[in-house]
Structure formats: C-alpha cells, structure tokens
Amino acid sequence: MALLDIKNIRVDFPTRRGVFTAVENVTLSVNPGEILGCVGESGAGKSTIGNTVIGLLEPPGRMSEGEIDLDGKRIDNLPYEAIRKIRGRRIGMIFQDPLTSLNPLQTIERQLVETITTHLPLNEGEARQKAVDLLDRVGIPEADIRIGQYPHQFSGGMRQRVVIALALCADPEVIIADEPTTALDVSIQAQILDLMRELCRERQVGMIIITHDMGVIADITDRVAVMYHGKVVEEGPTQKILGNPDHPYTQSLISAVPRPDVRLKRFPLVEYIESAGEARKELDVANHWLGKARDFEAMDGPLLTLEKLHMRFVTRNAILPRDRRYLDAVKDVSFDIKQGEVFGLVGESGSGKSTVARMIAGLYKPTGGNIFFAGGELTALRTEREKDRYRRQMQMIFQDPYSSLNPRMRVLDIVAEPIRFHNLADDRKETETIVLDLLEHVGLGAAAAVKYPHEFSGGQRQRISIARALATRPRFLICDEPTSALDVSIQAQILNLLKDLQQELGLTMMFISHDLPVIRQMCDRVGVMRHGQLCEVAETEELFENPQHEYSKHLLDLMPKLDVLSHEGLEVEQTK
Amino acid sequence: MISFIAGRFAQSIVVMLTVGLIAFAMFRFVGDPINNMVGQDTTAEQREQLRERLGLNDPFYVQYARFALNAVQGEFGQSYFHRRPVSELLVERMPATLELSLIGAVLALVVGVPAGVYTALNRNGILSNLIMSGSLLGVSIPTFLIGIILILVFGVVWRVLPTFGRGDVVDLGWWTTGFLTASGLKSLILPSVTLALFQLTLIMRLVRAEMLEVLRTDFIKFAKARGILTRSIHFSHALKNSLVPVITITGLQLGSIIAFAIITETVFQWPGMGLLFIQAVLEVDIPVMAAYLVVIGFVFVFINFIVDILYFVVDPRLRADRAGSGH
Structure with a gap:
C-alpha cells in the first residue's frame, strides 16, 4: 500500500459556458522516501492535482470523481476542520515563488512558531528551539539570529529554504512541491534540489514534485508522470520515460528540450501542440519589401x-x-x-x-x-x-x-x-x-x-x-x-x-x-x-x-x- | 528612519507656511481691514494713523512674518464681529468640534472595519449583500440630507433625541465636555451618526476590497496549506496586511471629519468651530476665517505626519536599514 494514493480523480470547474474538466482519470501514488515527478506544460492540470490533494481547490472547482487516500485512509471527503489538521501536519506544501509565499509583516520566528504550535503539543520555547533547528537543517547560517528577521531581509534562495522549513514544521509524511525552483537561479536551484533530495531520504518523506522543467525531473525524481490536457499520458521510472518514451506526446516534448550536450540544426517539429498548425509562408526575401531597400552602408569590421x-x-x-x-x-x-x-x-x-x-x-x-x-x-x-x-x-x-x-x-x-x-x-x-x-x-x-x-x-x-x-x-x-x-x-x-x-x-x-x-x-x-x-x-x-x-x-x-x-x-x- | 521623519517634518512646515500665506492673503484681498474696523466718520488722517499703528504700511513679507509668528503663538488678532480675541473664540469652540469628530471617527472605525472584514469573508452571504447595498446609500446621500432625515425621524416623529445644541455641558476650566451629562451624551448621538456615516461606508468598502486582495495572495494560500487556524489567517495574517492603505485613507478622512463638521454643525446648530466659521463668512469676519483655515490646515498636516510614522510601526520593510540587509 502506497503512502499517498490518488485514485482515478476528476476535477471540474463549472463556468458560465459549461463545465471545464481540468483533470480527468488521474491515478498516481507515492511511497515513503520516493520522489514522484509530475511534468507537463501550462494548462496540463499539474498544479490542480496538488491543490486537490490538500483540499485547496479554488472555488468553484471541485473533485467530482475518484478518491484520495493517505496511508490507507480516505481524506478527500473529510470535513474542513479534519482536512485542516492534515495540512502541514501530514501533508506539507511548497509553492513556486518564495518572494510571495511568506507573510511580509511577520518575523520568520512567528510564522514558524505559529505553524509548529498549531500542530504539535509544544510550548513557545520548545517550538522556537525546534524552529531554530529546522532553519539550521535547511542550511540557513546563524539560524539563531536570523530567525528574528523579516522575510524581506532574506534573499530569494534563502526564502525558499525558509518555505521548506515551514513545510517541514510538523514532520509531514508527504510533501508536494509545486515548481519549487522555477523562480530561482541555476546555482540556487541546484542547492535547493540537493536539500530536498536529502530531506526525502533522511526523513522517508514521500514527495511529489510538480514542474515543467525536464532538467529538474531528470535531476531529482525516481518516477515521473507526464501530463497532457488533464490526463496522465505516461508514467514510469524516470530513466525509462526520459530515455525511451512510448507516448508520442512525451516523445515530442522531450525532443523539444534544449540539449546542453549537443547543438541541433533546428528543433524537430513538435506536432502535439495546439496552435502549431498555422504553417509559415515562405517569402521570396530577395524580392520582397522585407529584403529590398536594406540600404545599410556596407562596412568592414564588427557591427x-x-x-x-x-x-x-x-x-x-x-x-x-x-x-x-x-x-x-x-x-x-x-x-x-x-x-x-x-x-x-x-x-x-x-x-x-x-x-x-x-x-x-x-x-x-x-x-x-x-x-x-x-x-x-x-x-x-x-x-x-x-x-x-x-x-x-x-x-x-x-x-x-x-x-x-x-x-x-x-x-x-x-x-x-x-x-x-x-x-x-x-x-x-x-x-x-x-x-x-x-x-x-x-x-x-x-x-x-x-x-x-x-x-x-x-x-x-x-x-x-x-x-x-x-x-x-x-x-x-x-x-x-x-x-x-x-x-x-x-x-x-x-x-x-x-x-x-x-x-x-x-x-x-x-x-x-x-x-x-x-x-x-x-x-x-x-x-x-x-x-x-x-x-x-x-x-x-x-x-x-x-x-x-x-x-x-x-x-x-x-x-x-x-x-x-x-x-x-x-x-x-x-x-x- | 530619523532622516525620513526629519524630511517629513520639514515638508510639513513648508505646507503650513503656504496655508498661512493663503490665510494671510485674505486680509489683503478680501476688503480693506481698516474699513471693517472703523466707523464712517473717521477722518483720513486717523485712518492713516491706525494703518501705521497696525503695521499695515510695512512691506508684504514683514507683515507675513509677523502674522506667522503670531499664529505660531496662537495669536490671530481680534474678531471684527465678536470684538474678542480670535484665539479665545477658537479655544471656546474647539472642544465641541473635537468631541463630535472623535465620536464620529470612533464610530466609523469601530463599525466600518469589522463590517468590511465581515463582508469580505462572507462574500455572498445575505447579510453581506444587505450591508453592501446599504453602504451605497451611505456613500451617495449627502451629509446634510442624512442629518435632516435623522432629525425628522428621531426628533420630530418619535421625539426621542434632541436635535440641536450640545445639551448640558460640564466646564472643566480648560475644556467643556458633553460626555458627563445624560443630555450631553444624547445630544451627541444624531450629529455623530450623521458625521460618521459617510466615513463608515468608505472605510468598510476599503477594508473589504483590501481584504479580498490579500486573501488572494500566495502567502495566505501557503498559510492555509500549513493548516494554520482560519481565525489566525483572517485576522493576524490577512487583516494586518490590508491595514496599510486603510491607515492612509483613515488618516485623511479623520482630517476631513473635523473639516466637514461644518455641515453637520450647521444642520444640528452644534456650537463648534464649523458653526463659528459659517458665521464668520456671513459677517466677513476675516481674522476668524484666517484662523480657522490655519487650524484646519494644521490638523491635516499633523494627522498626515502621524500616519507616516504609523507606516513604520505596521510595515517592517520600511523599518529596515536600507543600506545593508543581511543576505
């Protein structure tokens, strides 16, 4: 039995022009200590899955079919108070933008301590000690001093570490990370991904990483699910999916990824994308306005x-x-x-x-x-x-x-x-x-x-x-x-x-x-x-x-x- | 932070000097002060003497400097109409206006902020919709009309509340208050409700709009995802973040409550500074008008100054030393 089981869910958003189905027939599961990647392009429904698991679908969105089990117990039909107690305590969440994820008017300490005391039977002092330990664990130097500072006093990468510390406050069993490194620079991204991998192994947390970035998927995940138009088109071990994809969408998606190791003449034509239809009309540039009268003085040397x-x-x-x-x-x-x-x-x-x-x-x-x-x-x-x-x-x-x-x-x-x-x-x-x-x-x-x-x-x-x-x-x-x-x-x-x-x-x-x-x-x-x-x-x-x-x-x-x-x-x- | 406050203080002084200049200009351009003071049978020579004695022949800037210096000491000259020092008149009338404004402002805040929060949190509730539609009335009906309607209903039809004056007041020597007698308190009800109604709806709509904005932000979503208690999310996270613009507007509104008390005071014959000003306009009592202008200008400048300092208290991003924040 998996730690988190998402069984055949469907999420609908009723709109004025009829019901829009964001996610359909999606079945995913994650085990302790495992990192599952969920990859797809915008509008594929990846973030909707994360929000559904934790019960934070934007109204009027609702899950109309399927069930979600945590450790064998169904959680999608729980009353508000019960699901609130699961959030943060058993399922932690990390969002994309560390600059907007923290309350700007409260110190890091207050935000950490509030989260800890909400879920764990600790007093203020013990909670503060745990908060300092957590900051230390996610690699914030001088945690004891910096805990008293406000979010704006931290850089982007440091804030994402604080966000991770907040998600870890009550030792959750599952962590869902929605584009956790998209807003960060490459060097910071590498550090954050390392940290997440370590935490996952060390605490045997089951992790779902939602991203559009094949680099992140290749770097950190054990298994990957490829999403297209609200459906999972392919799922399997990361090596297999990226190296030898079966579904044509996965194939075209992977062929579109810019390679760091070789230079291509051009990217292979991607067929699976909407709005790719309109063919380019070739122009006889030499005789067209666009090519004519390029009255630039000829010159030597650099432009x-x-x-x-x-x-x-x-x-x-x-x-x-x-x-x-x-x-x-x-x-x-x-x-x-x-x-x-x-x-x-x-x-x-x-x-x-x-x-x-x-x-x-x-x-x-x-x-x-x-x-x-x-x-x-x-x-x-x-x-x-x-x-x-x-x-x-x-x-x-x-x-x-x-x-x-x-x-x-x-x-x-x-x-x-x-x-x-x-x-x-x-x-x-x-x-x-x-x-x-x-x-x-x-x-x-x-x-x-x-x-x-x-x-x-x-x-x-x-x-x-x-x-x-x-x-x-x-x-x-x-x-x-x-x-x-x-x-x-x-x-x-x-x-x-x-x-x-x-x-x-x-x-x-x-x-x-x-x-x-x-x-x-x-x-x-x-x-x-x-x-x-x-x-x-x-x-x-x-x-x-x-x-x-x-x-x-x-x-x-x-x-x-x-x-x-x-x-x-x-x-x-x-x-x- | 100290340099910021010093800068704002310097700006305030410039604003006050400008307001003073406008007030001072009234003396010179709204009729001849000598004509206003003396009778018709005064000879040209006597007029000239008086002009000399009052310093009206001095250069413009000397007169202005004298006016400004006097104003700083609370000295605004004699009222033409009342034949008493203007400062005395103002001190006599000020408690009435300040008490009325204070009650009006407290009423607007105490009702407006919770109502704004409530309507933001229960966006589609029946009560919310009722409050929102009701607030449209509050915004669109002019103050004097509200006052007249209240007088009609509570004073004429039901005869439960007094409709003019302050009732019995207690003189504390330097302050006269209506807070200590039953009739004083009863007299306060109608004018303060009238005065508060517009500000109340404005504050309520502002709080509601800001709350809705903040509730959509990422950090609220992240707080929910951490299982923080709903009460704490609404009040300790969302409300505090929506307060910065509310403080700005409330500060400005507090100023205009005091200034716009004129209308309410007229409707309810409230013996405050506004009523004094209206009388002064009717009688072309320029020293009173000038003094009123300076006092109201000072109230606005002072409140804005306080608001600027409040920003620092609420928002730590402004408090930080801007040169080096630890990275």
Whole structure:
C-alpha cells in the first residue's frame, strides 16, 4: 500500500459556458522516501492535482470523481476542520515563488512558531528551539539570529529554504512541491534540489514534485508522470520515460528540450501542440519589401562594439554625496559583435546582462564608455533625428509577451506602428500588405491582423513581437530572454523561427538568456557575465567543451545533465 | 528612519507656511481691514494713523512674518464681529468640534472595519449583500440630507433625541465636555451618526476590497496549506496586511471629519468651530476665517505626519536599514 494514493480523480470547474474538466482519470501514488515527478506544460492540470490533494481547490472547482487516500485512509471527503489538521501536519506544501509565499509583516520566528504550535503539543520555547533547528537543517547560517528577521531581509534562495522549513514544521509524511525552483537561479536551484533530495531520504518523506522543467525531473525524481490536457499520458521510472518514451506526446516534448550536450540544426517539429498548425509562408526575401531597400552602408569590421561600458544606478539618494549609495550594474564591459553572427550573453539574475541590452537599445544612458554601431558612435548622438536613424536598424524583443504589447491596439496597428513612424511605406495600402506578409512570415496568418493581443497565447504573442521588430527592416535584433516565459514546446517553435529569420535576412543578433542549453542551440559566440562584469567571451562550442573562467566552469557544472534524454530523431549540427 | 521623519517634518512646515500665506492673503484681498474696523466718520488722517499703528504700511513679507509668528503663538488678532480675541473664540469652540469628530471617527472605525472584514469573508452571504447595498446609500446621500432625515425621524416623529445644541455641558476650566451629562451624551448621538456615516461606508468598502486582495495572495494560500487556524489567517495574517492603505485613507478622512463638521454643525446648530466659521463668512469676519483655515490646515498636516510614522510601526520593510540587509 502506497503512502499517498490518488485514485482515478476528476476535477471540474463549472463556468458560465459549461463545465471545464481540468483533470480527468488521474491515478498516481507515492511511497515513503520516493520522489514522484509530475511534468507537463501550462494548462496540463499539474498544479490542480496538488491543490486537490490538500483540499485547496479554488472555488468553484471541485473533485467530482475518484478518491484520495493517505496511508490507507480516505481524506478527500473529510470535513474542513479534519482536512485542516492534515495540512502541514501530514501533508506539507511548497509553492513556486518564495518572494510571495511568506507573510511580509511577520518575523520568520512567528510564522514558524505559529505553524509548529498549531500542530504539535509544544510550548513557545520548545517550538522556537525546534524552529531554530529546522532553519539550521535547511542550511540557513546563524539560524539563531536570523530567525528574528523579516522575510524581506532574506534573499530569494534563502526564502525558499525558509518555505521548506515551514513545510517541514510538523514532520509531514508527504510533501508536494509545486515548481519549487522555477523562480530561482541555476546555482540556487541546484542547492535547493540537493536539500530536498536529502530531506526525502533522511526523513522517508514521500514527495511529489510538480514542474515543467525536464532538467529538474531528470535531476531529482525516481518516477515521473507526464501530463497532457488533464490526463496522465505516461508514467514510469524516470530513466525509462526520459530515455525511451512510448507516448508520442512525451516523445515530442522531450525532443523539444534544449540539449546542453549537443547543438541541433533546428528543433524537430513538435506536432502535439495546439496552435502549431498555422504553417509559415515562405517569402521570396530577395524580392520582397522585407529584403529590398536594406540600404545599410556596407562596412568592414564588427557591427557593434562596446568599449568599457559602465552603468551606475543610485540606490539611495541623499543631499550629502557621502551618504549616497550606488549600484554598479555594469562595470567596464567591452566586447564586439560581428556582422551576421548570433552573440549570446549569459548570466544569473542581477548579472547586468539586461542592462547591457537596454543601454545598446538606448533605453538607459550609460554612465561611462562608448557604444559604436555600424560605424557611428551611439553614445555621441544628441538629436532625436540622428538617433531615429539608428533606432530603425536596431530592434528589441522582450521577455514578457503579456506586457510588451499594447492591449488596446489591434495586431495590424501594433505591427504597422514602426513602419508608419519611420515612413517606410509609400501609402496605407502598402503598409497593410507588408503587415499581412510579416504576420504570415512569422507563422501567425493574415487573419491575426484584426484581432487584439489578448486573443493570443504567450507563444503567439511572442510571434507578434517578432513581426513588430522586423517591421523596421532592422539589421540588428536584441532578444532579451525571448522564451523564458514560454513552455518548452512553444520555446522550440520560437527558437526555430528566430533561427530561420536570422538566416534568411542575414540578421545580426544579440541573444540574452540565463539558460545555457538555449544559448548553446542559438549562439555562435557567448559572453558570460557575473556581478556586472564580463568574465569570458568565447566561441559557443569552445565554451561548452573547454571553459576558461572559473565562473563559466561553475555554471556549466550546475547545468542539469540531461544525458538520459532520448536522442531519437535529432539532427545534430556539425561544428565548424 | 530619523532622516525620513526629519524630511517629513520639514515638508510639513513648508505646507503650513503656504496655508498661512493663503490665510494671510485674505486680509489683503478680501476688503480693506481698516474699513471693517472703523466707523464712517473717521477722518483720513486717523485712518492713516491706525494703518501705521497696525503695521499695515510695512512691506508684504514683514507683515507675513509677523502674522506667522503670531499664529505660531496662537495669536490671530481680534474678531471684527465678536470684538474678542480670535484665539479665545477658537479655544471656546474647539472642544465641541473635537468631541463630535472623535465620536464620529470612533464610530466609523469601530463599525466600518469589522463590517468590511465581515463582508469580505462572507462574500455572498445575505447579510453581506444587505450591508453592501446599504453602504451605497451611505456613500451617495449627502451629509446634510442624512442629518435632516435623522432629525425628522428621531426628533420630530418619535421625539426621542434632541436635535440641536450640545445639551448640558460640564466646564472643566480648560475644556467643556458633553460626555458627563445624560443630555450631553444624547445630544451627541444624531450629529455623530450623521458625521460618521459617510466615513463608515468608505472605510468598510476599503477594508473589504483590501481584504479580498490579500486573501488572494500566495502567502495566505501557503498559510492555509500549513493548516494554520482560519481565525489566525483572517485576522493576524490577512487583516494586518490590508491595514496599510486603510491607515492612509483613515488618516485623511479623520482630517476631513473635523473639516466637514461644518455641515453637520450647521444642520444640528452644534456650537463648534464649523458653526463659528459659517458665521464668520456671513459677517466677513476675516481674522476668524484666517484662523480657522490655519487650524484646519494644521490638523491635516499633523494627522498626515502621524500616519507616516504609523507606516513604520505596521510595515517592517520600511523599518529596515536600507543600506545593508543581511543576505
């Protein structure tokens, strides 16, 4: 008999337009000391399972079929008070975002002690001692002092440790972790996963890890269940599922995962995804508006050169200069990008990589150093007219596809705006034709023009952003984490699209990401950034095979090894 | 934190000087003070002497500085109408207004906050819906109308409560209070309810909206997932987190309760500062108007200052030394 048994459950959300079934026919079980992974893309119903087990379904959602047993006793039909006593005491839960999971107005001590005394017959003093021990156990240094602090005084990784300590307060038998490391940097992610694995073995806890990240699954789980559209399509030992999947969805999902070990020509076409249907219309670029009149002066040497670029932000202003505090987000960064290459910039959060991109695009004014682009010095430009000439040649694609499009404009106007602004077309009619061509070119279809952004999914919106960026006929494209907010299979599509466009139009690209496997798939050369400094610039293959800088080695070490993943149907690109 | 408070204090002083300037400007632009003081048969020479003696020929900034210095000491000159020092009039009237405002504010908070919490927690309950619809009336009916309706119902039809004045008051020497006599307390009921009603509905709706917002946050969900008692989740976690914006608005509202007591005081003939002000407007009694403006300005500035300090008490994120938080 398993520790936690989820038997054939179905979860319904009644809505005005009928009943939406989030989860159907799902049967899962977990044993003591075992880690079960639950993987799938957004909307697959993975989080719903976790919420159902612990009785926290958002109303009006309800479990309409099946049963959930904990240690042989049915728990899904218990009254509120009884299920409350199980929460935290027998089933602990860990959520995704450590920054919002803790009450900002209470000290860590109060939150821990309250949880402990709610479940265990201890007095305040004993509870505090247990809390200190727990913090110590999850690796918080000077636990005795730090317990008196407030959540904002801890960094993201430390807060996730506090969250884990809170989940462990009453020694639960089962822990459900919903995307426990998604909001964290790679190095922190590795530490947290290690900690969770240890705790699971040491306390013989049964653990369910819900995630979209194949790296986490490969790293930590014993068994894995693959979810698609509310159903478990495949379940089994992790090695088997990742290495030799049976179900076509699992196969296509795994083929879409960016590989850290080899570089692919392009990602195999993923068939199982909604909205992948619309085929891209190939354009005869040489004779089309998009390819014509690319009136850039021919030039020798690199397209973009940064010389000792520096950015200092004031973090605390004061009248007296000695009381002011500064943050040097970018410190003397120099590199260049050759024409037609894809240059990657990789680093953890706070490394200054996005700040560099924003300075190149002219969104921040550097406090020191020079930027040379296509023979001109951007940092010396004064008038808006001069700047516009360069702005046209340089476009940016942002991370969040939801906030980077104006929700009140139709797609037609969104894409046409740069054409109108720079007077690139002769008349209305031509502008419209160009926009429709562009939309077909990025795989959205001309019908998208009359819709509004909210009618599209994240991946489709990112395609709109790409079409908008192409509308000025740029020669240089800055992509700031363009796929971080997207599911794996959508990410594969967008990366394919960017690769194709780059080749067809001969674009030069700067590609910013925290994700090393994605960098390996996309870039010719890579710069590694840390704390605002550039550690190393190398050819991509060179960096992955033979990193020089200590920090590059460290990052590569932490990268989840995906050796177990099936290599079926992949086309490996030969290195030059 | 000390530099923050010092900064806010400096700002408050600038605001008070500006309010003072506006009050002072009234003397110069709303009629000629000499004309208001002397009779028709005063000769031009006497007028000139008086002008000189009152310092009205001094440069503008000297007069303003003198006005400001006097105001700081509570000296606002003579009332034209009452022929008594304005400060005396104010001190006489202030207890009435402050007592009324205090009861009004307490009523608004004591009823408004729990009602907001209740309607947030029982979103679809019958009682919640009744309270919410009732609160719409409170927001939309003007204060004077509420006062008149209350007078009609309790004073004219049922004849259970007094409808004007403060009733019997006890003089404590420096303060006159209506709290100590039955008729004083009874007289307080109608005006304070009238004054509180609008603030009450506002606070209730605000608390409700903030609570609903906080109850949706991740840390509430995480607290539920840890099996924390429902009572503790609602009151110790959710309510405290929804208080920061409530404190801001309540502070501002407290100021306007005192300021808007004018209408209520007029309706109920309540002998407070508001009534004094209305009379002053009718009689063009500029010193009283100026003093009233400065006092109300001071009340607002003072309350805002207190509210700013309260933020530190409620929210530890502001308290932290911003330079180095341990990572």
